[in-house]
Amino acid sequence: MKVAIQGIKGSYHHQVTNLLYEKADLLECSTFDQVAQAVASGVVDKAVMAIGNSIAGSILPNYTLIRQNQIYITAEYYLDISHQLMALPGQKIEDIKEVQSHPMALLQCRNYFQGYPEVKLVETNDTAAAAYRIHRDGKKGVAAIASDTAAQLYELDIIASDLQDVANNSTRFVVVEREPNYVDDANKATINFTTxxxxxxxxxxxxxxxxxxINLSKIQSIPVIEKPFVFSFVADLELEDLEQFLKAKQQIRPYVEQLDILGIYKNASL
Amino acid sequence: MKVAIQGIKGSYHHQVTNLLYEKADLLECSTFDQVAQAVASGVVDKAVMAIGNSIAGSILPNYTLIRQNQIYITAEYYLDISHQLMALPGQKIEDIKEVQSHPMALLQCRNYFQGYPEVKLVETNDTAAAAYRIHRDGKKGVAAIASDTAAQLYELDIIASDLQDVANNSTRFVVVEREPNYVDDANKATINFTTxxxxxxxxxxxxxxxxxxINLSKIQSIPVIEKPFVFSFVADLELEDLEQFLKAKQQIRPYVEQLDILGIYKNASL
Incomplete structure (x- = not known):
């Protein structure tokens, strides 16, 4: 099975892919745009995509990518993110002048680095890429924030653990496919509609x-920039059965200008 | 009048403060936390706080700061953000090895820098601080993404204009005060409730x-991490008159577990 991820081996996307699929053949993409296109074009069977987290909220542009590429959410997965600080073997926290990671990871570890105001925080495309480059170039004085998997893969020492500000730092990932294949026990739907x-x-x-x-487990309004009097909503619906959802879908038609089902899948939250 | 902002002179917060108030005495704070505390403690009369933008959505933690510090939104302002790339006079885009700015600004200019993969993107606490340090230290090879105001203030040359990915990059700012002082023609309310x-x-x-x-111009659900079966919502309500709002507020009591009015103010959107 071929799975597209944003980032390289050792990224959180890779970690989730490993948890969901045994022996997946990874397609490493540098942007979510490329991930969505790989699914839409059929180059891969599936993709694993982060869609939101408990601190910063939804990754709104990824909902747009799913809609625009006409691809579908077929599963979800919640990962508790533990950020580790890693550097070349032998390096200590006092040696570190610069820390590299993905902007979201830097944001989630902001409190930690307030204790180290001299350390320069540098953005990279993904967490694992920062770890990989330290390993490849033998960079002293530089550390990465990334996963345990990245530390193992790129032979770095973890010099500080669990850097994230909030203990409960959960990221929601979705599996997306070219067809809306849904499982028999599907009980959650993600929809996008405008009113x-x-x-x-x-x-x-x-x-x-x-x-x-049908219960809403999430709703978020998105201003439609080009149309000031139209509102777009992304909602996650918890379904008791699919029949009810199809009935409701018919009944809301008069009130929506546009309705896209982004996916019907099994609820993986508590 | 004493106004707290996050960031230093030349920041977008400063720009909005200048547009709203003549000759405000600025209190420069390094975090939004300090901004909220300055208002709550009465050290300043008001604060100007970014609360969301058209690309990344709401800045959820700032709603929490307003609620927890028991301070109130008394006005809003929408600023079209134009990000400029600035460096020491005489520097050209080819000379730039590193670009410094706030993580949100870096994110909003991501497409632009895909054309310059060799340029290192470095996070700073605020956009203006990056500009200030280039000026202070005479740093060659380094540019900042910041406002026109910052370029003028810190005597830097603008070497590329309007770097933001989306032309319509509007940021919403709110004025917060210690008391819920509302103007006579107030027609918008921000509330936070749990159900x-x-x-x-x-x-x-x-x-x-x-x-x-009463129309909703914004609604966003926020999972309450400690209480998996309770949902918290932030909503912006457009009011025809205040009486209706007070009536509705009474009527919703049986359905909400907690209700906080974060502010009643004049709608500044289109």
Whole structure:
């Protein structure tokens, strides 16, 4: 099975891929754009994509990529992220002048580095790439924030553990495929819809969901920049059964201008 | 009037402060935490705080800071952000090895720098601080992404203009104060409420708002990490008059576990 990820081996995307699939053949992509295109074009069977985290919220552009590339969420996975600080063997925290990682990881470890104001924080495309380059170039004085897997893979020493600000730093990943293949016990749907800017329209839509015993586990409005009076919403729905969802989908038609089902899959949250 | 901002002179917070208030006495804070505390403790009269932008969405932690410090939104302002690349006079884009800025600014200019893969992107606490240090230390080979104001203030040359990926890169700022002082023509409210995880509860709340002709211009669910079955929502409400809002506020009581009014102010959006 061929799976596209954003980043290289040792990234959190790689870690999730390993947990979900045995012996996947990885396609390492440098951007989420490339990941989505690899799925849409059929170059890979699936992709694993981060879609949000418990600190910063949703990664809104990835919902847009899924919609625009007409690909589908077929599964979800929540990973508790533990950020490790790693450097060449023998390096100590006092030796470190510069720390490299993905902007999101740097953000999640901000409190830790307030204790080290002299350390320069440098952005890289992904966490594992920072670790890889320290290994490849034998860079002293530089550390990376990345996963345990990256430390092992690139033979670096972990010089500080669990750097993230909040203990409960969970990232939600989704599996995306070219077809909306859904499993028999699917009980969650992600939808994107737009409504006119009319008081009560969203309430009508949510009332229809409520009547079908469909619960919202997430809703987020996204301003549609080009159309100031149109609102776009991303919502995650928890379904008791698929029939109810299909019924609700019909009933909300009069109130939505556009409706895209981004995927129907099995709920992996608590 | 004393106004707290995150960042130093020349930051976008400073730019907004200048647009809103003549001759404000600035308190430069290095974190949003300090900004909120300065307002809560009465050290300043007001603060100007970024609360979200059209690309990355809401800055969720700032809503939490407002709620926890029991301070209030009293006004909002939308600024179209134009990011400029600036360096010491005489430097050209070919001379630049490293670009420093705030992580959000780096993120918003990501496409631009894909054309310059050799350039190292380095995070700083705020955009203006990067510009200031280039000026202070006479740093050659280093550029900052910051505002026009920062270039003028720190005597740097703009070597590339409007670097942001999306032309329409608008950031929403709010003014926060210790008391919920609201203006006579206030027509927008920001609220934070929690509901039980019961299908249809949010629909009931929004139906009440709809019946009072209150429109939602924004809604975002925030998972409450410690309480998996409780959901927290931040919503912006567009009001026709305050009476309707107070009526709706009474009517939703049975459906909310907690309700905080983060501010009532004048709508500044289109």
């Amino acid at each position: 006119s800017h009319e008081p009560g329209t969203l309430a009508r839509i949510l009332t229809i969901f409520g009547a079908q015993r | 039980s995880h019961e299908p249809g509860t949010l629909a009931r709340i929004l139906t009440i708002f709809g019946a009072q002709r």
